[in-house]
Amino acid sequence: MGMMESNSDTNGACGALDAMWHYASMMAYIPHMHAWWLWLFSLLPIEAPIQGLTEYVERQIMPYRIKAAEFGDDASLKGGNNFLAKLLLMEKEGKVTSRETQQAIGLNIGAGSHTTANALSPILYYLYTNPRTLQCLRNELDICAKVDPLSFQQSQSMLYLQAVIKEALRLHPGGGTQLTRVVPKVGLVIEGQFFPEGTEVGVNAWVLYHKKSIFGVDASEVGPERWLETG
Template sequence: MSLLAQLYALWWLLLTAIFVLYLTGKYRKYNRLRHFNGPFGTGWSELWHSCVILSFHSHLAYKEVNDKYGPIARVGPNELVTSSPELLAHMNAVRSQYTRSYWFNTATRVEPGKDHVFSQIDEEKHTKRRQQMAAGYSGKENLSLEPDIDGRLNELLNLIRSKYISTTAGSKPMDLARKVQYFTLDVISTIGFGEAFGDLQADTDLNDYIKSGEQGLSVVAISAALGLTKYLQWPPIARLLGPSEKDQSGFGKMMGVARKLIDSRLEKSTEGRSDMLASFIHHGLSKEELFSEAVLQVLAGSDTTATAIRSAMLYLIAHPRVYYRLQAEVDAAVHSGAAPIATSIVQDTTLRNLPYLQAVVREGLRIFPPVTDVVPKKVPKGGDRVTVEGKQYYLPGSTDISYNAWGVHHDKAMFGEDADYFRPERWLPEENKTNEDKLTAMRRTTEMIFGYGKYQCLGKSIAWLEITKVVFEFMRHFDWALAQPDNPWKSTNYMGIFVQEQMWVLVSERD
């Protein structure tokens, strides 16, 4: 046999060996999770999962999967998704051995190779960073937190009153989705940097921060769906394709502004200061860590809180019974003196004592969770045995298990047969005839909207404060109607974060 013929034979032998090894690897992956059912092909390929993420309505697809295949279902060769609150609590508990998964969290890095509190997958470093930041987020070392929010809310109310009041003489449609995001951006920049971006006063997306943020979310979704994260975050490619702090607008501009503000603050003493940045500096965050966390605040803190406010207002306007009952509670608080006069913003101490407002906000978060990211957790080495809904499951080590937010918060077994409908009274035990244990379980479940245990959102209390204040003041000062009830908004889900626009409303001044 000639040398050429021998090489040819070896070539085909090599190809055959590679193909056999490929099929063997595929079969092993399939076999590990063969006891879990899921859509066709998910045991062999990531195609279904990639298509779901790229559909930009992944929250609905995950719910359909768990509704059809049970509380734990397969969505990829090594991926499961669950709608079980008990399993989620088990995985996220403070002493849990489950860890974060690379493919999802790392895709959210602001800069290649540099982690913030959400992208960090090293458990020890993550715990340390949370401890360093907790006081700043809680308000214990950020005494100007509520006044800062009040200042931005006054600007929002003044913007609506000065430019967007509709009367019998004419309508002035307002895109509530945009105005609310101007508010949340200005709030987060004020409490995070000490200086508002100024969108509310300008009534525009200054420097295209919102536009570039949406573009960034789409890039994160596409890179994660196609498995491109490790390539796009390779420094040479990131420098070539990513934003630059020298950009004159967009995300790069925002990064540049953040860098300058942080540099300026580091040159001054933090003695006597009580804002969030001062707290972070006091607890030992480095210059680069401050930068990553500050930019994360803007990206994560503005979109999610804006979505919560929009959805609460949308469901309120669409349910007149709830709308007028909440308005009556707000008016009663004002007339009794519990809330301040109209020129001042209601305080948190008053909001906490308004049961129907609290029920409306909680129900708004439940019916339309503002964050549906799957935040997968990796099963510890050696695997784990869990009991879900009375049935035992074995979870192989290194399996990724994702969170099905829509399924969890629309679960009829937990919230009743009308779980797909907006009814704040389900949170009022005296009206819903719900025993205390059941109500506690419901509340604990909805708390998962903000994460749970060692992964709970640090900004939870800030978000709740913003939402309740805005809803109260909106109901106190204005009457609301949908300008286009047949098409109330345009909503897109970028791997768990909603981008919403064109929520046209008609606002009239209350007597």
């Protein structure tokens, strides 16, 4: 995509994703306003926050559509082993619409970009700002790494590696908003407060994961060992 070479957002993908997630994080709290905002944006000479991502996705899909049209059959799609090729084949078979194809690809790009970066970035940051933790992980790798690269199954058995991952995601959780749940018919009592049926309740992961009553007085410090302790 050329971003690393030019040190810039070459095709507008990063800007489109940032705008989309900023908008989505707000609409998550007021979903009933989403349709109203889209209507308002359609009246104003400005681009809706999600429009940039929509246009970017369509620009990526179009070359594949053109290629498939040039062949005039499904050969170019059936031979493809990527997600888009399979969707376009389903589209030609009438199993999905072009809009559904666009939405599926958009979700993959949106969900697959920030989530990966939000996981890898804190893991590397906390490792390289905590030499002791980094050395402990290297020691485990030296003992357990019989082959290079490690398989996913092998990494699952590396207890310290798993603890490092959990600790980094605890200190820097990917979601900054509440993942709300709806109170059932019988109602719910939380911390002595009764919430009636239909109430949306949730907790911010950043607050929960830094709570000293749960993770100890050193809750704000890096300590993968907390995930290895028993009792």
